[in-house]
Amino acid sequence: MRTITIALIISALNIYNAFSQTVRKDSIAAIELSEVVVTATRTEKQLGSLTTPLTLIKKSQIQALGALRLTEVLQEQTGLAIINDHGQGIQMQGFDPDYTLILIDGEPLVGRTAGTLELSRIAVNNIKQIEVVKGPSSSLYGSEALAGVINIITDTPQRTQGGINLQYGANQTMNVNGQVSFRHKKLGVYLFADRYSSQGYDFNPDVYGATVEPYANYTFQSKIKYDFSPNLKLTLSGRYFQETQEQRSEVGGNTPLIVSGEGIQTDGNFLMTLDHRLNKNLKLQYRLYHTLYDTESSLRYETDQQMFAESFFKQRFTRPEIVANYYFNTQHFLTLGVGGTLESVRATRYDGEKTFNTQYVFGQYEWTPAKNLTVIGGARLDMHSVYGQQLSPKFSTRYQLAPWLALRGSVGVGFKAPDFRQLYLNFTNTTVGYSVFGTEEVVAGVDRFTQAGEILNVFTDPSTFTTLNPERSIAYNFGLDMKWKNGLKAEVNLFRNDIENLIETQIVARKTNNQSIFSYTNLREVFTQGAEVNVSYNLLKNLQIKGGYQYLIAKDKAVVDQLDRGEVFKRDPVTLVTTRVKPSEYGGLFNRSRHMANIRLFYTHKAINASLRAVYRGRYGLGDLNGNQILDADNEYVAGYWLWNASVAREFGRLVRLQVGVDNLLDFRNETMIPGIAGRLWYIRASLNLGKQ
Amino acid sequence: MYKSRLFLLLGLLMAFTACKKEESETVTPPLETLTFKNLEAPGDEIDRGTGQIIKANPFIYFSFETGGVVDASANWDIGFKGTTLVFNGGTSGSGQGGALIQLGTFDEKIEAPESTAFRTDSDSEFAVPTGSDNGWYNYSGPPNFLITPLAGRIIMVKTNDGKYAKVEVLSYYKDAPAQPNAFTDQSGTYTFRYMYQADGSRTLK
Numbered sequence: 001m002r003t004i005t006i007a008l009i010i011s012a013l014n015i016y017n018a019f020s021q022t023v024r025k026d027s028i029a030a031i032e033l034s035e036v037v038v039t040a041t042r043t044e045k046q047l048g049s050l051t052t053p054l055t056l057i058k059k060s061q062i063q064a065l066g067a068l069r070l071t072e073v074l075q076e077q078t079g080l081a082i083i084n085d086h087g088q089g090i091q092m093q094g095f096d097p098d099y100t101l102i103l104i105d106g107e108p109l110v111g112r113t114a115g116t117l118e119l120s121r122i123a124v125n126n127i128k129q130i131e132v133v134k135g136p137s138s139s140l141y142g143s144e145a146l147a148g149v150i151n152i153i154t155d156t157p158q159r160t161q162g163g164i165n166l167q168y169g170a171n172q173t174m175n176v177n178g179q180v181s182f183r184h185k186k187l188g189v190y191l192f193a194d195r196y197s198s199q200g201y202d203f204n205p206d207v208y209g210a211t212v213e214p215y216a217n218y219t220f221q222s223k224i225k226y227d228f229s230p231n232l233k234l235t236l237s238g239r240y241f242q243e244t245q246e247q248r249s250e251v252g253g254n255t256p257l258i259v260s261g262e263g264i265q266t267d268g269n270f271l272m273t274l275d276h277r278l279n280k281n282l283k284l285q286y287r288l289y290h291t292l293y294d295t296e297s298s299l300r301y302e303t304d305q306q307m308f309a310e311s312f313f314k315q316r317f318t319r320p321e322i323v324a325n326y327y328f329n330t331q332h333f334l335t336l337g338v339g340g341t342l343e344s345v346r347a348t349r350y351d352g353e354k355t356f357n358t359q360y361v362f363g364q365y366e367w368t369p370a371k372n373l374t375v376i377g378g379a380r381l382d383m384h385s386v387y388g389q390q391l392s393p394k395f396s397t398r399y400q401l402a403p404w405l406a407l408r409g410s411v412g413v414g415f416k417a418p419d420f421r422q423l424y425l426n427f428t429n430t431t432v433g434y435s436v437f438g439t440e441e442v443v444a445g446v447d448r449f450t451q452a453g454e455i456l457n458v459f460t461d462p463s464t465f466t467t468l469n470p471e472r473s474i475a476y477n478f479g480l481d482m483k484w485k486n487g488l489k490a491e492v493n494l495f496r497n498d499i500e501n502l503i504e505t506q507i508v509a510r511k512t513n514n515q516s517i518f519s520y521t522n523l524r525e526v527f528t529q530g531a532e533v534n535v536s537y538n539l540l541k542n543l544q545i546k547g548g549y550q551y552l553i554a555k556d557k558a559v560v561d562q563l564d565r566g567e568v569f570k571r572d573p574v575t576l577v578t579t580r581v582k583p584s585e586y587g588g589l590f591n592r593s594r595h596m597a598n599i600r601l602f603y604t605h606k607a608i609n610a611s612l613r614a615v616y617r618g619r620y621g622l623g624d625l626n627g628n629q630i631l632d633a634d635n636e637y638v639a640g641y642w643l644w645n646a647s648v649a650r651e652f653g654r655l656v657r658l659q660v661g662v663d664n665l666l667d668f669r670n671e672t673m674i675p676g677i678a679g680r681l682w683y684i685r686a687s688l689n690l691g692k693q
Numbered sequence: 694m695y696k697s698r699l700f701l702l703l704g705l706l707m708a709f710t711a712c713k714k715e716e717s718e719t720v721t722p723p724l725e726t727l728t729f730k731n732l733e734a735p736g737d738e739i740d741r742g743t744g745q746i747i748k749a750n751p752f753i754y755f756s757f758e759t760g761g762v763v764d765a766s767a768n769w770d771i772g773f774k775g776t777t778l779v780f781n782g783g784t785s786g787s788g789q790g791g792a793l794i795q796l797g798t799f800d801e802k803i804e805a806p807e808s809t810a811f812r813t814d815s816d817s818e819f820a821v822p823t824g825s826d827n828g829w830y831n832y833s834g835p836p837n838f839l840i841t842p843l844a845g846r847i848i849m850v851k852t853n854d855g856k857y858a859k860v861e862v863l864s865y866y867k868d869a870p871a872q873p874n875a876f877t878d879q880s881g882t883y884t885f886r887y888m889y890q891a892d893g894s895r896t897l898k
Contacts, residue, residue: 434834456823457823457824459822459823459824459827505834507824507825507826507832510823510824512737512746516824516825516832516834518834567796567845568845569796569797569798569843569844569845570844571842571844571863573871573872574871576863576864576869576884576886578798578799578844578845578861579798580798580845623837624841625872626844627831627841627842627843627844628843628844628845629826629831629843
């Protein structure tokens with residue numbers, strides 16, 4: 001099967017011999033011609049012509065927010081919630097952060113902690129635009145693209161210019177960054193450097209250690225472009241990030257001891273791209289990508305500097321890939337790709353080095369039978385060294401019903417491969433005493449404890465933990481795009497995701513120390529469904545208003561069935577009286593808000609730019625308090641809240657720009673439930689731009 | 694038409710007599726629902742580094758007949774130690790005791806199951822299985838490490854002398870705090886609700 005598909009691709013590449021522009025003009029107004037996006041189809045497309053929902057965030061918008069890190073940009077977008085779980089990640093269409101693929105220039109970032117990729121690792125001042133695709137994109141990108149894809153597209157050397165930004169704000173947050181770009185004939189060079197530091201903050205001065213400890217990080221990025229000819233272009237880009245954060249905590253019981261140290265995380269990536277246009281109809285792109293993510297931390301007793309705990313984690317990811325675009329005529333367009341990935345992890349919590357490799361092929365066919373109708377079908381086959389094959393098809397279409405109204409619809413499959421942790425983790429918590437084993441390690445792990453006589457009883461036979469299957473979803477998205485002559489725009493998207501094989505921790509055995517041994521199993525089936533609406537309108541010539549809303553239902557299917565059978569009970573924690581839970585009382589999965597909304601005002605007048613943005617996150621479940629492990633009681637929710645952000649910027653000629661702003665204007669805090677929200681934060685920024693106009 | 698009226702009349706008559714009959718029987722009052730607070734039964738203390746038992750703790754035994762804690766030599770019904778429950782029968786004792794977990798509310802369970810339906814403790818498994826979500830409790834694991842009694846799990850009990858009772862564990866922490874904290878509240882301290890039928894019948898109401 002594999003060889004046949006590859007042979008097909010190679011012959012496809014050889015046979016066809018013609019190429020022309022992949023960006024086809026349509027009836028979109030000239031002002032939006034610059035709104036070209038690449039993430040939805042892996043080809044350049046007009047934003048207004050897509051068959052799937054996509055949010056485009058341009059550089060000017062990022063600047064207007066006064067944002068420095070990616071989290072600050074994403075948290076103001078409709079339908080995205082920042083989730084704090086071993087780092088700040090994004091929740092999309094009700095999926096946890098594990099299920100959104102994060103790309104930089106089309107290549108994945110690695111280094112997730114308990115499934116969350118810390119988005120504040122990413123500086124935003126070198127970003128050209130951010131594209132957020134909602135709905136599964138595994139048919140193009142493979143694993144992790146269940147909920148969607150966030151593609152961060154960095155600046156390219158367009159012309160010779162340079163600039164410096166300085167920002168200072170609350171919590172002694174300081175940012176300095178600069179970039180230079182150089183373009184001469186066939187050569188373009190872009191360099192970017194950024195330093196970000198913060199003193200953090202502490203909501204709990206009585207407890208040793210701060211809520212957020214001081215940290216500092218550096219980002220460097222470079223891009224070199226060389227055009228051998230108009231038909232052969234080379235791009236080399238590299239990015240390096242390093243963050244150091246202080247760590248302090250109290251350990252021990254009656255006589256607490258202070259341990260302290262440093263945690264360092266490093267993240268680097270390198271991408272080489274060769275674009276080769278063979279002829280009018282055929283374009284080839286060769287890509288070679290390598291990325292690494294390392295963390296290390298050490299904690300020592302402050303009294304005698306003896307080592308308390310030391311850990312490291314090193315992940316590597318390498319991917320060669322060839323993508324071919326073949327343009328038959330205005331109606332038919334084909335994309336084919338073939339590639340492979342090699343991944344490895346070495347860490348304190350793993351036995352030796354663990355490796356994965358995957359080979360994959362994908363294809364996508366775009367058909368435009370009429371000027372107002374686009375149909376796209378595609379599929380990707382991933383062949384993984386541990387869990388086998390995975391086929392992810394997707395079908396989508398767009399129909400322009402009237403000049404002001406277009407319909408969009410898609411059906412697609414998304415998947416997420418079991419990660420290293422779920423397969424290979426070999427970890428025993430030394431302070432508490434529990435153990436977690438990946439499914440490939442659990443038999444040996446339990447054996448070891450059995451021989452040591454440390455197993456009290458076994459609940460699930462470890463040999464029944466077979467290799468995990470990928471988590472899989474089928475998603476349906478249906479949308480309307482509306483645009484009126486008076487400038488009013490509205491987008492509606494309805495979505496439904498049915499997810500099966502969700503990987504959960506399961507208790508395997510109990511040890512003589514009364515602690516458990518955990519492993520992972522494919523267990524749950526859940527669904528998420530809802531609606532998203534985005535509206536924008538020019539209230540006045542200088543004043544634009546944007547609004548967004550998402551309604552979301554996300555439930556565990558097994559719990560829904562149990563509720564229907566009357567098998568779920570709750571115990572009032574105060575009166576201790578137990579009653580049956582009604583199906584209508586089920587609030588769905590924890591940490592999901594039924595309602596999220598935003599209202600944003602942007603004002604532009606001559607050299608002044610100002611914005612006032614309000615983001616609402618409705619109430620969401622935090623944890624069970626009445627003995628049934630599900631969300632069903634009012635006191636299990638965190639109350640909904642608004643965050644108000646404002647900024648004003650003024651340009652002085654073309655050279656200088658000053659900006660002041662306040663995030664969380666009303667100083668909203670919920671120290672115990674949401675420690676990640678720091679309270680009111682002001683900042684001031686000065687920018688200097690130099691360059692030929 | 695006439696016929697149906699007659700049936701209605703007959704029905705009413707029967708209902709009336711049935712009521713009468715019940716009233717005459719319920720001279721014996723309904724069984725009392727009792728709550729036992731803070732039965733202290735800590736698990737063994739274990740060195741977390743080595744897994745060795747530092748201090749082995751005994752089972753703490755409870756008798757429905759006396760309504761309190763009794764010695765191991767007495768006619769006990771339930772033994773508590775950590776999260777483990779044992780019943781006086783099978784491998785745990787010389788009595789006829791056993792247990793069976795049933796789903797429902799305490800008030801709904803008005804009759805004990807047939808004597809043969811009860812499980813006894815054995816070498817391979819306890820009558821009330823141990824482990825999170827297997828028996829009477831959920832163990833949350835990190836970060837809260839809480840033991841929470843599962844709502845709607847009623848332990849039907851056969852006592853050491855073959856009588857019946859039902860038990861609902863309400864809390865595993867001292868004084869049954871509404872929001873227990875595994876780090877500060879004393880664990881291994883049971884609060885439970887029970888009803889005991891002393892006449893040997895299976896009625897539990």
